Amino acid sequence: MKTYVTLAFLSCAVLLTDAAQAQIGRRFPSERKVVKDPVTGTMLTFLTSTPAGDSKIYPTHNQWTSDGQWLIFRSGRVEGEAMAVNEKTGDMVQVSEGGYTGMLNVARNAMKLYFMRRPPGKSAPTKDAAAGPPAPTSLQIVEVDLAKLFADSQAGKVKSAKTYQRVCGTTPAAIQAGGDMALDGDEAWAYFRVGKEEAARHLPPETKLEPNFGPRNMGAGPSGIAAMNIKTGAIKHVVSVPFQIGHIQTNPWVPGELVFCWETGGKSPQRTWTVLADGTGLRPLYPESEYEWVTHEAIISKDETAMAIMGHRKIPAAATEVAAGTPVSGANPGQEAAWGPSGTREKPTGLAIVNFRTREVVIAGQTPSGSGLWHVSGSPDGRWAVGDDFARNVYLIDRHTREMLLLSAGHKQTAADHPHPTMSPDGTKIEIQSAMLSDDNKSMNICIIPVPEEWLKRQYK
Template identity: 85%
Template sequence: MNLRFLLPALACAALCTSPAQAQIGRRFPSERQVVQDPVTGTPLTFLTSTPAGDSKIYQTHNQWTADLQWLIFRSGRAKNEAMAVNEKTGEIVQVSEGGYVGMLNVARHAMKLYFMRNPPGSAAPNSESSAKEAAPASLQIVEVDLAKVFADSKAGKMKPANTYQRVCGTTPPALQAGGDMALDGDENWAYFRVGRDEAARHLPPGTKLEANFGPRNMGAGPAGIAAMNVHTGAIKYVVSVPFQIGHIQTNPWVPGEVVFCWETGGKSPQRTWTVLADGSGLRPLYPEAETEWVTHEAVITKDETAFAIMGHRQIPSSTQAVAAGTPVSGANPGQEVAWGPSGTREKPTGLAIVNHRTREMTIVGQTPSGSGLWHVSGSPDGRWAVGDDFARNIYLIDRHTREMLLLSTGHKTTAADHPHPTMSPDGTRIEIQSAMLSADGKSMNICIIPVPDAWLKRVYK
């Protein structure tokens, strides 16, 4: 071989395997491919298609960049770093350097990404999911200028990471801050969970703390929420509650409106909660009954949050069995008798939507059998709702007509996680994570499902 070609090739090979390639702006070849759903015929656009440990951001948060051209996701391509994939070209770009903790927050108005991370040289990350609080530690909130990253990455002229990443501020160790973070609708504040010690200091005297609830031994309080101004680093305290907090999210269209849950790992005594940024207005978002298993709430419009009222548990068929304490049965998760009487179809179940202003709740759809809808989302214009079930089927609902369509299936129940559908900001497509293409039946990829053209063209009186 001509040395003129051999030497550059060897240099490139060395570069691709060096630690330097874990840097922000690193590019990966397109894996984009379109696959026809084997049952429904829906064209599925897989933006990633190799077993690289991909997963989407949780459905409580935005997925698309402000220009609607890129989706941010998590991947094993660069350990503990955020990735972006271009929806049209399939280009994949690493968009963080130095790791992150907990939730990725994609701004809707500016080409920015926000997340928490451990300061360089600090100890292991604080756990986002542990019921026990980690030892006091500080976390940085970091802003990434995505526009600069994409431009310089495309030009092949990347600069040091601090050109693109800005530390907004560092949380004091006493807060015991966690990685469950949410960006406010005005994109000025980032809300995050605080530890039990700090939360206890802000509870009114005499507040009764809640104990663990359910067989997963989760849910005990107290817990709290604080916020950091991403421009100044200033920190303010928002609220404390006597139970464990999970899934902090914001209303993207109403600054200062926060939604969160009482986290038990399953059914909660009162799942959904809302509070304003100044700590006022704390109340249950949807006051639920003991017989209702409410879960997976997501703010979908300026006035609405969608959630699932689960219908996944089968009750004993005879009075004698009930009297004997025979547990509910079925193949779905959450069948333990310790969850109580909720989750059966003796009461109304399905994809529910509650209006924050009127407090009216409606159920817009439900599967005829099986688990029922589980993870839910909807379009900001109020036209569509979408949900998955335990079998990884994806259902689309026309909120005007209540028509429900099986949009996609075959995403493998052996997958490492559930599809977690999220509607795009313009209401034309849905992002999921899927193991359909995986040989091991577990590794997931990022997939886009279009709303059918015939549905998009519908005109309502």
């Protein structure tokens, strides 16, 4: 009997310890390091520097809290939970409890964080070939009061998770909600993907559905976008399309303006799309040809979206090479002949910026060789554009002079992911993820790259 009591006590102690370690508001010591870029000499600020599975939010979304002091990121420090790091002190705080799924949404106007999660007690659906496809599940949209959380964490007086987390609403299981949630510019609505059955219900019966496109067998429709009012929990359908929707993002400066993509895992027949929150105005954001490989669009200002028009594929020496699918070796993506004739530099390529209002497109810059710019961002004031390439180099472009600077390099092509640069709201710095400090050459950390002081001092007529 004593043995049973002892084991039961130890089991309870372990559970309580695990719960305490997973608690929202838990603090982690600073890992902040300032490192000189070995190639360019730029001073890099690593806000994390240990192999803990860090990665930044995708560049389609905001990274900084509204007070400009914290960056929200994903990490393995607490399994399945979101983290924040203070840019000046390096202090880290756990900012979710109960897990999250999909995209983290940092509000720009309020000290709030939003994300989707499965309701407590509901595990992720598992695929069992014998049992058929997993049953649809509901998802909650959760709001986190970051101001209250940071204050209590600093004071060492963290309360229960319900003090800081509010469930905005729960999606019906039947609509199969999930994916890249995006917070509207007015911070009153959150947009998310819905499943094929729900999307099909809102399409005209005669709609021709698109098949898969490319060697990754992705892109088939239908798909759709729905929205939840984060104040009331009300849900509305926004739009359905006959192809697979990938990234969804919103215009932070124009409420109700969305951009999303046709996702194929590579070149799309028509990558970029825009629509209004009421479902009207659906159109290609940048109408592309079969010769253009458009990817990684990101809204950068009230009127502009940056995107990469890729120039990463070598021009075949003869037409027979295209037909034969001459392979290109290496880790770079998109070299399969099945993607078609796009991605070469026979046509204009580079970091392109399209204007929502005029629909005009300009090429801000392009690398002289190699893959070309791939993931892109820019400053809201229109001064800078930034992009990375397959080699994990980060380039800064002065949009006034068209000068392009290799700002940072040495981030290791073996890294678990790409730098994914995102410009800060004030246009003075860039956040990336990097494996520069990793002994395994894979694990990434959160890093800040400053815009050179001499560039910031530039004056333009």
